[in-house]
Amino acid sequence: MNRRQFLGGAGAVTLLLMGGGVWRAMDQGVFRAAQGDAYTPWHDWREADGTPLALVKAGILAANPHNTQPWAFRVSEDRIALYADRSRNLGSFDPYRREMYLGLGCVLENLLQAAGPNGYAASLTVASGDLSLEQPHDGLVQVAELRLAPAPVTRHSLYAAIERRHTHRGPYRETRLSAAQRDGLLAQVEGERVGIHLVDDPQGLARLGEVVVRATRAIIDDHVMVADSERWFRHSRREIERHRDGPTLDAAGLSPVMTTLAKMLPRPDAETNHRYWLEATERVQVATAPAMGLILVDDLYDIEQTLEAGRSWQRLHLWATTQGLAMQPLNQPVERVDREAELGIAPTARRELAALLPGGRQRPTFAFRVGIAETSVRPSPRRSVASTLFDDEGHAAERANA
Numbered sequence: 001m002n003r004r005q006f007l008g009g010a011g012a013v014t015l016l017l018m019g020g021g022v023w024r025a026m027d028q029g030v031f032r033a034a035q036g037d038a039y040t041p042w043h044d045w046r047e048a049d050g051t052p053l054a055l056v057k058a059g060i061l062a063a064n065p066h067n068t069q070p071w072a073f074r075v076s077e078d079r080i081a082l083y084a085d086r087s088r089n090l091g092s093f094d095p096y097r098r099e100m101y102l103g104l105g106c107v108l109e110n111l112l113q114a115a116g117p118n119g120y121a122a123s124l125t126v127a128s129g130d131l132s133l134e135q136p137h138d139g140l141v142q143v144a145e146l147r148l149a150p151a152p153v154t155r156h157s158l159y160a161a162i163e164r165r166h167t168h169r170g171p172y173r174e175t176r177l178s179a180a181q182r183d184g185l186l187a188q189v190e191g192e193r194v195g196i197h198l199v200d201d202p203q204g205l206a207r208l209g210e211v212v213v214r215a216t217r218a219i220i221d222d223h224v225m226v227a228d229s230e231r232w233f234r235h236s237r238r239e240i241e242r243h244r245d246g247p248t249l250d251a252a253g254l255s256p257v258m259t260t261l262a263k264m265l266p267r268p269d270a271e272t273n274h275r276y277w278l279e280a281t282e283r284v285q286v287a288t289a290p291a292m293g294l295i296l297v298d299d300l301y302d303i304e305q306t307l308e309a310g311r312s313w314q315r316l317h318l319w320a321t322t323q324g325l326a327m328q329p330l331n332q333p334v335e336r337v338d339r340e341a342e343l344g345i346a347p348t349a350r351r352e353l354a355a356l357l358p359g360g361r362q363r364p365t366f367a368f369r370v371g372i373a374e375t376s377v378r379p380s381p382r383r384s385v386a387s388t389l390f391d392d393e394g395h396a397a398e399r400a401n402a
Helices: 003-027 037-042 052-059 098-118 179-187 202-220 223-230 237-243 256-264 270-286 303-322 332-343 348-356
Strands: 071-075 079-085 120-126 140-150 194-199 291-297 326-329 363-371
Touching: 037 237, 052 071, 052 079, 052 098, 052 120, 052 140, 071 098, 079 098, 098 120, 098 140, 098 303, 098 332, 098 363, 120 303, 140 303, 179 194, 179 303, 194 202, 194 303, 202 223, 202 270, 202 291, 202 332, 202 348, 223 270, 291 303, 303 326, 303 363, 332 348, 332 363, 348 363
Parallel strands: none
Antiparallel strands: 071 079, 079 140, 120 140, 194 291, 291 363, 326 363
């Protein structure tokens, strides 16, 4: 934002307030950014230290697609079962539920990172099989189980970074990654069938950036995808407090002035909102990325590989947080791969991604950018742990949004 835009934005805010907008400002949470019960899980996540519930409190702070938080847990003294809550899906944005399972992989990584610091050794088993269009659209499906045994307490830096890890959608500095930072990121991807392709040269960044922007344009031209995305967006403080999920203005990467303006003005329609997203993708997120990357798998719809790729993304993001680096998914191209496959149309996105990795056997399942952010970042809302727990009979400990 240049000086003229800043002054114009500040003037607009002043006019709105003078014109009777104070009540609206308070109602929209202009003066209480990213505060309230919906953000409590970021602050009280260590209150259950030394119990299995402490691992779950860490788990729900994991990255996940569109902040849908598609998880549920069954907890006992010696095990934690993780379930996919398939009702919390993105529809045409994620028809195979591939991104949902990536998010569940992120949860698993947080659970495992929290085991040692809470005095447990954890052994993990995960579901096998393939993701497909024929799977049910709702209900709970078990995806993994952690068996817990008492063990000496261990401490490590990634666990401490859980509460500080947030997606940063704002501009990044021009500073290139150091060799140590680059090597450190590559070292976080450990799976035999999961790989990483990191891009930081100008030509490579331009090519991958163009693929991301074209995919974003294709998404906003797809009215079904726009509608499925828009239903998760939480514009007002009341919506945030009611749902405690979804993308918010506070986490959109806007400047403080533009965030205030966006909260003060009426909610835009879905098409306008997504045009803003395209503009931010092209002019801010791609344009300022000093490095971008792809997480790769052998089989795009293999459940075990998808969960492992999600674990890799969470580990990457946690490690980057310890190094003062910001990260953001730019997964639009792979979302278009899934959508094109669902519709049975020409696999444009798949071909464009394949052209970035000539001769490679692995396929991208996740795209991201990484760098040093110019501004601080705010957290996204989270549902309470109690709303994600259920007992052996399938009864929820606390009904979400009750």
